[in-house]
Amino acid sequence: MSAVQTTSPTPDDTRRRGPLAEVFFSLLRSGTFLTGLAIVLFWVACALFGEHFAPYDPLADDILNALAPPSAEHWFGTDQIGRDVFSRVIVGSRDILTVAPLATLLATVTGTALGLLTGYFRGLVDDVVSRILEAFMAIPVVIVALLAIVALGTSKTTVIVVIGLSFAPIIARTVRSAVLAERELDYVAAAQLRHESALHTMFVEILPNVIPPILVETTVRLGYAIFAVATLSFMGFGIQPPSPDWGLSISNNYGMIGGGFWWTVLFDALAIASLVIGVNLAADGVHGALND
């Protein structure tokens, strides 16, 4: 790849790049992706360094100033025990941005392994595993989560495992169909003729070639994971107090919106909305870049 050409690549230039570099460059040209990425990075920065630029301690109460409407002092007002909503919204990104990506990672790893196995071996393994996965997919995540969390107790780990395992079948299905196409190709036959083990063929030969669909599916799932974590926290089955988590804050405060205390919930709701939309825009960009 020549370093001189920095502007719009000529067809020649594109051909000389590796496939991944090509994807990378088309991502950089995708407005959708960049917009989404900017939003996500903003919240990641808040999660990492939020405490340093939040004007107040998100957990410090100030009961004399409780339920103060937005003002110059408290930009987003204060909640029912006087905590600064602006600071809480900034730092509130931390837990969801830990739990959701970990759940997605778990889903991707498990799903990819299952997809490789079912796609590569086909036959009985495929039939049995696929039927079970299909049955699982028919059950709404919220219901699975409710059951598991009631049975196992609430903790971040439970939430990660529940969401990770509920999403794994969906990723497995995507990987399986990609593997089904790959396994007929010559390089797989070559590996088999060299007497490579099935594991080697699956993970070293096939896996690198099915990365693009996995990447797309993972970014899409991340959006759904954030959806699920936020919803579970709102239901009281996810992230627990005293975390300033957005879903949790909404569930603590929405009982009072009839009284007109809109600032205690609106900003958290908008924060969740922006993060979810950001991730989905980025996912849409990745999808577009890999399928062009």
Next chain:
Amino acid sequence: MTLFLLSIMVFLGGQVLPGNVGRAILGPFADQRAVDALNHTLGVDRPLLAQYWGWISNFVQGDMGTSYIFRSPVAPFVIDALGNSMKLAAVAFVLVVPIGILGGVIAALNLNRPLDRIISLGGLSVTVLPEFVTGIILILIFGVWLRWLPISAAWPRNAGFFTQLYYLILPSLPLFLVLFGYIARMARSGMIEALDSDYTRTAVLKGLPWRTVIWRHVLRNALLPTITVIATQTGYLIGGLVVIETLFRYQGIGSLIFTAARGKDFPMLESGILTIGIVYAVATLVADFLYSVLNPRIRLGSDQ
């Protein structure tokens, strides 16, 4: 298969519950003998397989067991709640199916023009938002600021049909938004495919008026996949109901499950979830049936 798996999961979820049931009901200070006696009355001291068999065979016969908390049969609660949820889901569906399809069709007919962009991007954005987030924002706008709609779905007693409907508009809107994007997208891609097909070209070249082509040839084919999608969305819809019913304090099956889960009322929780599973299975069956009725290429029976 799904129902079977669900029943096993539901049941196991009940069994690995930390602490025993009798203890949970009677409280930490109750006499151990009283706890044992209650466990025996409730039948939770029997072997697992026996409990499962007893529960599932009773359920099939319409006996859903006795609520641990209310000490009365579960069935009336579940049936009541299911009825309420059906009302809410019906309002959401009646709104979203025509509007979603219309949105998709309009987008496809204006392919890549601004109108299409607005519908597609807008639909995508509202679809990915959690129901409680859109719910909160809608409550703030229509309930708190404009004061057009009530912020709780609990209507006054003896409310007539229209009053109930009035109370259900706001809760059904978040469900509407989540489903709208999916349905519109499916309708759009179905339309695009159908508009691009040979039979559409033939119809146009035959000199049929554009309106006839759209109504008789394009729509019928375009909407087939949409119907399947609508049926698969019942699963998501149910997940959404749990959230929405909690948010709006509505006595539906979702909030029934939620309350039962919180109170560890297992017969109630198990029956609620299994009922949802059955509703889902029926919805899928109905969709398959509708699909075969509407698709001229699949004809059931021998009416050739």
